[in-house]
Amino acid sequence: MLSKYEVVIGLEVHAQLTTDTKIFCNCSTKFGNQPNSQTCPVCLGLPGALPVLNKKVVEYAIRTGLATDCRIAPRSIFARKNYFYPDLPKGYQISQFELPICEHGRLEIETGDGNRKTIGITRIHMEEDAGKLLHDSGEGSRVDLNRACTPLMEIVSEPDMRSADEAIAYLKKLHQIVVYLGVCDGNLEEGSFRCDANVSIRPWGQKEFGTRAELKNINSFRFIKQAIEYEVERQADILEEGGRIIQETRLFDTTSGTTRSMRGKEQAHDYRYFPDPDLVPVLVSAEWVEQSRKELPELPAAKIERFVQEYGIPRYDAEVLAAERATADYYDALVQLHGNGKLCSNWVMGELQRALNETNQNIAECPVPPQRLAGLLKRIDDNTISGKIAKQVFDAMWQSGQDADRIIEEQGLKQVTDLGAIEPIIDQILAANPGQVAEFRAGKDKLLGFFVGQAMKLTKGKANPAALNEILLKKLQQN
Numbered sequence: 442m443l444s445k446y447e448v449v450i451g452l453e454v455h456a457q458l459t460t461d462t463k464i465f466c467n468c469s470t471k472f473g474n475q476p477n478s479q480t481c482p483v484c485l486g487l488p489g490a491l492p493v494l495n496k497k498v499v500e501y502a503i504r505t506g507l508a509t510d511c512r513i514a515p516r517s518i519f520a521r522k523n524y525f526y527p528d529l530p531k532g533y534q535i536s537q538f539e540l541p542i543c544e545h546g547r548l549e550i551e552t553g554d555g556n557r558k559t560i561g562i563t564r565i566h567m568e569e570d571a572g573k574l575l576h577d578s579g580e581g582s583r584v585d586l587n588r589a590c591t592p593l594m595e596i597v598s599e600p601d602m603r604s605a606d607e608a609i610a611y612l613k614k615l616h617q618i619v620v621y622l623g624v625c626d627g628n629l630e631e632g633s634f635r636c637d638a639n640v641s642i643r644p645w646g647q648k649e650f651g652t653r654a655e656l657k658n659i660n661s662f663r664f665i666k667q668a669i670e671y672e673v674e675r676q677a678d679i680l681e682e683g684g685r686i687i688q689e690t691r692l693f694d695t696t697s698g699t700t701r702s703m704r705g706k707e708q709a710h711d712y713r714y715f716p717d718p719d720l721v722p723v724l725v726s727a728e729w730v731e732q733s734r735k736e737l738p739e740l741p742a743a744k745i746e747r748f749v750q751e752y753g754i755p756r757y758d759a760e761v762l763a764a765e766r767a768t769a770d771y772y773d774a775l776v777q778l779h780g781n782g783k784l785c786s787n788w789v790m791g792e793l794q795r796a797l798n799e800t801n802q803n804i805a806e807c808p809v810p811p812q813r814l815a816g817l818l819k820r821i822d823d824n825t826i827s828g829k830i831a832k833q834v835f836d837a838m839w840q841s842g843q844d845a846d847r848i849i850e851e852q853g854l855k856q857v858t859d860l861g862a863i864e865p866i867i868d869q870i871l872a873a874n875p876g877q878v879a880e881f882r883a884g885k886d887k888l889l890g891f892f893v894g895q896a897m898k899l900t901k902g903k904a905n906p907a908a909l910n911e912i913l914l915k916k917l918q919q920n
């Protein structure tokens with residue numbers, strides 16, 4: 442039934458900016474402190490207090506606009522969005538309406554079938570957040586205004602997405618970019634990156650959009666996907682039964698996985714926007730924009746290309762490594778020190794990632810920094826240790842924080858390449874297994890693996906595999 446309809450999705454993302462202070466006052470934006478400990482007359486909305494714009498907020502909005510190919514407005518305006526709610530002390534939210542700071546951008550996403558698709562970005566504007574109501578104290582509701590006036594960016598997309606998967610691909614890409622830029626910490630649980638989804642469906646071939654429902658304030662990729670999928674089915678069911686979709690705002694219930702109506706169009710707010718008389722227009726010079734453009738960090742898409750071109754690694758590896766900036770920085774540093782792009786990517790994506798997962802640690806502060814790992818890889822290159830022993834050394838480095846060389850020395854892990862040392866061990870093995878020797882000589886080649894295994898066991902894995910094979914074959918083929 443779903444295949445009768447085309448899905449149309451537009452997204453509005455609220456990203457909290459990582460400035461130390463709020464957008465219009467000097468109060469701290471730190472999360473999780475004592476309620477109402479980070480307030481002042483400005484963010485409490487006391488009469489006579491005047492807002493002063495935090496320049497960093499403008500800088501962060503410009504950066505995000507540039508990273509998403511937006512046009513940066515030379516002049517933009519703050520407006521008052523009027524509504525009444527207990528967490529909004531002024532009775533209005535300062536936002537941008539007619540003249541936002543960024544417009545006409547785009548973001549390229551990869552769709553499930555490996556194709557690329559461009560999603561339009563309508564606008565990005567700056568605004569302040571509201572406070573927070575706490576309902577669980579058991580003594581009625583209370584209001585915490587620490588969050589009031591913290592800076593947000595609202596990033597509004599065109600209705601260009603055609604499935605929940607495309608919506609998720611867009612959100613993940615956008616999330617990656619704001620985190621790379623350092624303008625948002627991307628913490629979904631703390632609400633630093635949250636999303637409203639406008640969802641509608643229409644029969645295939647129909648030009649006009651169907652009536653849309655707005656799904657409010659979802660802060661996990663998984664829930665957004667669930668909410669959209671549920672909503673699409675709900676709307677299709679209504680149309681199939683000959684009903685009509687009503688324009689409304691709906692809330693996603695994470696427990697039941699369903700959406701329910703929060704308010705209909707007739708209750709929709711009339712925000713009575715008008716320019717805020719307390720704030721002058723925001724003027725951004727061409728020089729400022731150019732300076733910001735120069736200071737943009739290398740973004741994931743460019744990094745992936747560079748890793749593939751310069752370090753010669755598969756695109757898959759490059760995508761995994763570039764997904765997080767800290768991982769990409771680590772990998773970059775490691776390749777600079779060691780040189781072999783593929784060996785480095787294998788270790789970062791393999792042993793290092795495994796150890797990070799197991800110990801729940803952050804790569805930026807892990808106990809084996811790039812210099813140490815490069816030291817270990819050098820010992821594989823020069824045949825001091827085998828790749829297998831290297832994993833053992835790596836674990837010891839992780840535990841002790843020591844260099845590879847010291848661990849190899851102290852634990853006596855040096856590979857035995859000396860033929861004179863390996864030979865007597867092989868003689869011993871052949872003497873102890875006359876049956877297998879006879880079978881091998883009768884043509885059962887697969888038994889070579891058995892002898893290699895025995896020799897590795899006796900040398901505790903330290904025998905150089907090439908040397909071992911050579912002597913084994915020589916001895917077995919004698920007689």
Ligand SMILES: [Zn+2]
Nearest residue numbers: 466468481484
């Ligand atoms: Zn304040």
